Amino acid sequence: MAKSSTDTVYTYLQSQQTCQDFLYKCYQHLDGVDAATKSYENCNAFMYNMMHGRQFYANGKKLNTLLKPILFFYGMVHLLKANLLTIRPDYPESTTILAHGVSTRKRKKKDYTFMGDEVKVQHNGLFPYFSEHLFKQLRVPFEKIKMDLLFGLIPEMDSLFTMQGERRMVPVGDIGGATLRFPDSLLDHYHLTVNTFIERIRPFLPTIKNIEQTNSAAVIKLDSPLTANSGPFYVHSQDKTLYFPAAREQFIPVSEVMVHYLLLFNLSMLCRYEPEWWGDLLSSKSEADYPFIVHFLEVTAEKIPHLLGEELLNHVNFLH
Structure with missing residues (x-):
């Protein structure tokens, strides 16, 4: 190995x-x-x-x-x-x-x-x-x-929460990628508009190049890849997927x-x-x-x- x-x-x-x-x-x-x-x-x-x-x-x-x-x-x-x-x-x-x-x-x-x-x-x-x-x-x-x-x-713990009918984290992109996708259901849980939500997370991101709204999600294009492994974005150790807290009470950027x-x-x-x-x-x-x-x-x-x-x-x- x-x-x-x-x-x-x-x-x-x-x-x-x-x-x-x-x-x-x-x-x-x-x-x-x-x-x-x-x-x-x-x-x-x-x-x-x-x-x-x-x-x-x-x-x-x-x-x-x-x-x-x-x-x-x-x-x-x-x-x-x-x-x-x-x-x-x-x-x-x-x-x-x-x-x-x-x-x-x-x-x-x-x-x-x-x-x-x-x-x-x-x-x-x-x-x-x-x-x-x-x-x-x-x-x-x-x-x-x-x-x-x-x-x-912890992203790896989410599968256990899912088995008991909860969702604590949502996949939003990949580590090293420059595109993030936030489903509308996540924004609903935060009780925020797209613009207010983006202002909330902007300090934790590289420069935002473009924002698109589809029928089901807000898509953010970044100027450079997101590489840091720190809250509110967390990396799953196996598939390198970026996870984001599914509800506002879980938004603890550490x-x-x-x-x-x-x-x-x-x-x-x-x-x-x-x-x-x-x-x-x-x-x-x-x-x-x-x-x-x-x-x-x-x-x-x-x-x-x-x-x-x-x-x-x-x-x-x-x-x-």
């Missing part, structure tokens, strides 16, 4: 020499940074965060579902830290950044379901820090958010990496601190939560190392 480009960048950055050279080139583009000194100082931290993160994922895939969320969450944390070191040579600038940056309810209700649970974003910690510096999200557009909404922002972080954080907390509920879910499979959680774990195991590898690859391509 051929290696993907993200597998190749991970392989390339497995030695101290290649890591230090990579960081040196990254830091040369930052103002007021001694690239030679900082690349030397950060080389090992960058390399081991990346290596440990990938190993957590590799081991997690082999383990029972019982333990997967913990290994995937901390694997993700390591890969995020490696990415941050490419643009923040002094990371971590303070101990407040080292916290997770998100919290869950301490007590679970008697009729608790994971889909109905929520997480709360903190002002400090890794989540708001990487959201700002990696994905230019200066302000997270929610204080609390339910797991049900987060699942709905990076998909942020979505996976929040879901994995909550699942890892359940693993560690709610063994009775977690064990019962996995053994009895009585809740509708079960297939969604299992499918999500299969998706995130492959998708997050790929998405964060793409971030590193973008640096490599930029530097050359």
